[in-house]
Amino acid sequence: MIRLVELGQxxxxxxxxxxxxRALGVTTGSLVGSKPVARQEGDAPIxxxxxxxxxxxxxxxxxxxDTLGQRSGVSMFVIAHIERQARNPSLQTLARLAVALDLSLEALLSQ
Structure with missing residues (x-):
């Protein structure tokens, strides 16, 4: 599985x-960014x-x-669930939201 993730497949x-x-001891945002950042005790849940x-x-x-949904192609209902922490979105969904918000995936996932 890790190999498929690394290959983007x-x-x-x-x-x-x-x-x-967590297994690598880095923050989730930095794992998808350019430079790993060590995870700190007490970091908020992702x-x-x-x-x-x-x-x-x-x-x-x-x-x-609704407007973000139209810009990103992600359902407004999915967006609402993510904002309520009631959904485990895929990286693909998060990437679409990041682009629509003019953010990097790292910024969207970093404190």
Whole structure:
């Protein structure tokens, strides 16, 4: 599975990426970024970080969930579930949201 992830041949969930990051002792955001950052004791759960960043970026651009959904091709219902921390999105879904928000995937997943 790890080999397929490294080759970009599988669309993994956020929880899977978070587990890999934890096993490597780095933050989830930095695992998909350019430079690994050591995980600190007491770091917020990745679902919370993602939800906070998604809401903040969306509101900063004055977008509704519906408008973000139209820009990204991600259902507004999926966006609402992510913002409520009730969904384990795939990296592909998160990448589409990051592009629509003009953010890197690393920024979307970092505290």
């Amino acid at each position: 599988v669309n993994v969930s956020l929880n899977t990426v978070d587990k890999l990051a 679902e919370e970080v993602l939800a906070r960043n998604l809401v903040s970026a969306r509101k900063g651009l004055k977008l509704t969930q």
